[in-house]
Amino acid sequence: xxxxxxxxxxxxxxxxxxxxxxxxxxxxxxxxxxxxxxxxxxxxxxxxxxxxxxxxxxxxxxxxxxxxxxxxxxxxxxxxxxxxxxxxxxxxxxxxxxxxxxxxxxxxxxxxxxxxxxxxxx
Amino acid sequence: xxxxxxxxxxxxxxxxxxxxxxxxxxxxxxxxxxxxxxxxxxxxxxxxxxxxxxxxxxxxxxxxxxxxxxxxxxxxxxxxxxxxxxxxxxxxxxxxxxxxxxxxxxxxxxxxxxxxxxxxxx
DNA sequence: TGGTTATATAACCATAAGGTGATTAATGGA
DNA sequence: TCCATTAATCACCTTATGGTTATATAACCA
Numbered sequence: 001x002x003x004x005x006x007x008x009x010x011x012x013x014x015x016x017x018x019x020x021x022x023x024x025x026x027x028x029x030x031x032x033x034x035x036x037x038x039x040x041x042x043x044x045x046x047x048x049x050x051x052x053x054x055x056x057x058x059x060x061x062x063x064x065x066x067x068x069x070x071x072x073x074x075x076x077x078x079x080x081x082x083x084x085x086x087x088x089x090x091x092x093x094x095x096x097x098x099x100x101x102x103x104x105x106x107x108x109x110x111x112x113x114x115x116x117x118x119x120x121x122x
Numbered sequence: 123x124x125x126x127x128x129x130x131x132x133x134x135x136x137x138x139x140x141x142x143x144x145x146x147x148x149x150x151x152x153x154x155x156x157x158x159x160x161x162x163x164x165x166x167x168x169x170x171x172x173x174x175x176x177x178x179x180x181x182x183x184x185x186x187x188x189x190x191x192x193x194x195x196x197x198x199x200x201x202x203x204x205x206x207x208x209x210x211x212x213x214x215x216x217x218x219x220x221x222x223x224x225x226x227x228x229x230x231x232x233x234x235x236x237x238x239x240x241x242x243x244x
Numbered sequence: 245t246g247g248t249t250a251t252a253t254a255a256c257c258a259t260a261a262g263g264t265g266a267t268t269a270a271t272g273g274a
Numbered sequence: 275t276c277c278a279t280t281a282a283t284c285a286c287c288t289t290a291t292g293g294t295t296a297t298a299t300a301a302c303c304a
Contacts, residue, residue: 004138011136014129015292019205026209032251045293047252052291066250066301074212081213083141084203087148090196091203137262154281167263169282174261188271188280 005057006083009076012056017041018049022058025072032068127179128205131198134178139163140171144180147194154190 012018021035036046050070053059057076061068134140143157158168172192175181179198183190 007136010132014133074209077206077209078213081206087196087199091200
């Protein structure tokens with residue numbers, strides 16, 4: 001479950017509207033209406049996006065009278081970052097790729113290879 | 123186009139098969155057959171995944187006889203990392219969230235808010 | 245009680261995503 | 275030239291995504 005959360009997190013981040021929502025929430029809590037305002041899209045659409053973010057663990061929601069303020073919950077971003085970290089060597093100085101390759105071959109890398117049906121990849 | 127590449131990159135990373143493929147490629151080039159081997163899925167399916175990775179700029183492909191070796195091209199991961207970086211404060215010491223909030227309010231944060239129809243978010 | 249505001253849910257639609265099997269194309273070797 | 279190998283493409287299917295409108299729910303206010 002925790003592994004597959006990466007799926008949910010990356011999928012959530014793949015949408016520009018959702019990234020923008022996170023960006024907005026970085027400056028503090030906000031209700032659905034407030035979050036919806038900047039977009040040319042209906043409130044239910046925003047609610048759907050929020051549900052995606054919530055299921056990825058990227059936001060949590062409180063209760064303030066009839067409002068349901070959203071707050072950013074960026075810990076899943078840390079997990080995404082952790083995953084990316086493992087490839088840092090590949091983008092830092094993209095020339096000495098050979099170096100890292102050799103290094104890899106000695107102390108096996110990120111995720112050697114998945115298995116069978118429902119993969120257990122990363 | 124470059125902005126929307128984040129969409130493609132995150133979307134590509136949202137699939138465990140594709141993450142596993144990248145993990146495999148981290149230890150060196152590989153052909154399609156070789157990449158397909160560990161998975162319970164047909165060669166065309168893998169080819170599709172590779173196309174997704176390629177369109178996100180995450181891999182490139184060469185030619186070696188009838189093989190089309192794939193190599194990891196992790197620079198887009200750097201862009202993803204860059205985006206995540208902006209939220210680092212939120213996951214490092216997830217308690218003093220208030221601190222970063224206040225800090226945010228002074229020097230406006232990542233991405234204040236998007237606009238209109240086809241958003242120009244992040 | 246009735247009305248207003250904020251949000252969620254339902255039913256629907258179009259398109260994209262992830263598979264499949266069958267076929268085609270490209271290359272190298274007998 | 276014929277065959278084997280590697281990979282791409284085609285036609286198709288099922289399910290998920292991202293949006294819509296219309297309706298329901300929840301909480302406050304009068």
